[in-house]
Amino acid sequence: KPALKKHTFEAEVAQLLHLVTHSLYSNSDIFVRELVSNASDACDKLRFEATNDDSLYEDDGELRIRIAVDEDAKTITFIDNGIGMNEADAIENLGTIAKSGTKAFLDKLSESQKQDGQLIGQFGVGFYSGFIVSDTISVETRKAGDTADKGVRWVSDGTGVFTVEPITKAERGTSITLHLKEQYSEGEDSYLDRGKIKQLVNKYSDHISLPIQMRKEIWQEDIADGEDDSDENAAPTGGEMVLTDEWETINKASALWTRSASEIEDDEYVDFYKNITYDMDAPLTWTHNRVEGRVQYTQLLYIPKKAPVDLYTREQQHGLKLYVKRVFIMDDAEQLLPMYLRFVKGVIDSADLPLNVSREILQESRDVKSIRDGNARRILTLLASLANSEDSDKQAKFAEFYAEFGDVIKEGVGEDMGNQERIAKLLRYATSTQDGETTSFEDYKARMKDGQKAIYYLTTDNIAAAKNSPQLELFKKKGIEVILMTSRVDEWAMNFLTAFDETPLQNIAKGAVDLGDLQDEAEKAEAEKAEETLKPVVDKLKVALGERAKDVKVSTRLVDSPACLVVGEGELSPQMIQMLKQMGQ
Ligand code: ADP
Ligand code: MG
Secondary structure (H helix, E strand, O other): OOOOEEEEOOHHHHHHHHHHHHHOHHHOOHHHHHHHHHHHHHHHHHHHHHOOOHHHHOOOOOOOEEEEEEOOOOEEEEEEOOOOOOHHHHHHHHHOOOOHHHHHHHHHOOHHHHOOHHHHHOOOOHHHHHHHHEEEEEEEEEOOOOOHHHEEEEEEOOOOEEEEEEEOOOOOEEEEEEEEOHHHOOHHHOOOOHHHHHHHHHHHHOOOOOOEEEEEEEEEEOOOOOOOOOOOOOOOOOEEEEEEEEEEEOOOOOOHHHOOHHHOOHHHHHHHHHHHHOOOOOOOEEEEEEEEOOOEEEEEEEEOOOOOOOOOOOOOOOOEEEEEOOEEEEEEEHHHOOHHHOOOEEEEEEOOOOOOOOHHHHHHOHHHHHHHHHHHHHHHHHHHHHHOOOOHHHHHHHHHHHHHHHHHHHHHHHHOHHHHHHHHHHOOEEEOOOOOOOEOHHHHHHOOOOOOOOEEEEEOOOHHHHHOOHHHHHHHHHOOOOEEEOOHHHHHHHOOOOEEOOEEEEEOOEOOOOOHHHOOHHHHHHHHHHHHHOHHHHHHHHHHHHHHOOOOOOOOOOOOOOOOOOEOOOOOOHHHHHHHHHOOO
């Protein structure tokens, strides 16, 4: 008779198990996610192996995950028909920490942090999370391709040891039975509640592309009274829910983003968007790609039609839904997008991030940075394709986008130096000769006068103030177009943008405006003369203004107005000072 063999856990596993059982009780739900994810991985592995060897399917090619609840035995069982394990696999995979992620996590936690259940709860702990809720776990498994007598039963109470014994198992794959602790098998925290398990599956694993099934329940009428039930006025008879032998699929079993973009209808994209955002409106546009770079991931990014009311408050929730191999990890992963793209919604699914990734880890990860850069690029490319399109629908979409989010992307000019040029190309302004925010720097450059060496702009509070500004007089007279910037962020953003496509940008309200070749010799001579004749006036003004003015100069920039205020080069403009005051600085 084959003997039951006793094994001791690797030291690190014992340490992890101790942590799990002592610190993770506040996150007990995660075992559902972890065990479903392992079952899904096992099916993925089988599918992969079977590409070379069809016989591994053993005439059962429909991969699926099943969850069975047994109220009498107080157990919950996760059953898959994936790759399965032989004895050596079970000892190795369930008795040691093979995966580097968990090892690194353990190393990272200092002793004091180990007391902190909150922190630890943000990490996944894989298979061992089962021990949060159960006092014994029993795994029955048989590897695909092995004969039925090569099955294994692995049992542990999660303290220091586990046992392994051979069994006969007809079905390929793994079934993991959790014997629930008393606390988790009765009352509010009970996982014997099938509805609760369904909810958890929906929350964490709805996008697992395999069917996840539970036993079908039907309502069975009480037939004890034997009365004629055709009487519609009769009081409803009693009855109860009974479990059938039939399995029903409880998840949608298809992760939209894992499907090929060419096979997805627009309606499906729109429905999915509404589903993840609770937005009633359809999105403005979206982009869906598989990225195969240093990090592999799928991105499905949406631009909403309307900005949320809290777009400019710091507390605004933003970021993307993060999945790892179709397993839900977190909402609002803000590290996946730069701040100035905080209005973008969607999903990132990467096979390269560990399942136990936390927000802290995301912050430091180079892979995440590479995903964030990829996302920013993709959104900017999408916007550029709308902006530069010949198609009037797309142009209209860009205008719609710009009206809602134009000010937010301006923040990117200062925030994302790597994409500054790309962002600058998307900016649109009114000008002294063009109404409406439709002029790009490119358009402006195309209309520049011969000999004009700079892109001139003026920042004010509103368009009326801009148009009547004395600073504009000379430019009007000479027929030089000036970009009129009226948004609060313009002034700030322009601090970071000194040139566009090698043409310097010049604020006409700051410092001396050198019109260069646009100023003719006669004008220069006239200006020099004026400076001389007006010297006594200027000196008087200097004395009269005293501390209130840094300097008084004769200017050529005015045509009709007698005087105007100018800010020195590199100093804060009145708008900027006001903005900083409003921000409380
Ligand atoms: P991870 O999934 O990150 O590798 P886990 O702790 O979740 O870590 O699982 C440990 C290992 O146990 C897995 O890598 C796998 O080899 C094995 N395993 C767990 N569950 C199953 C299963 N249902 N079928 C086959 N192997 C499994
Ligand atoms: Mg796992």
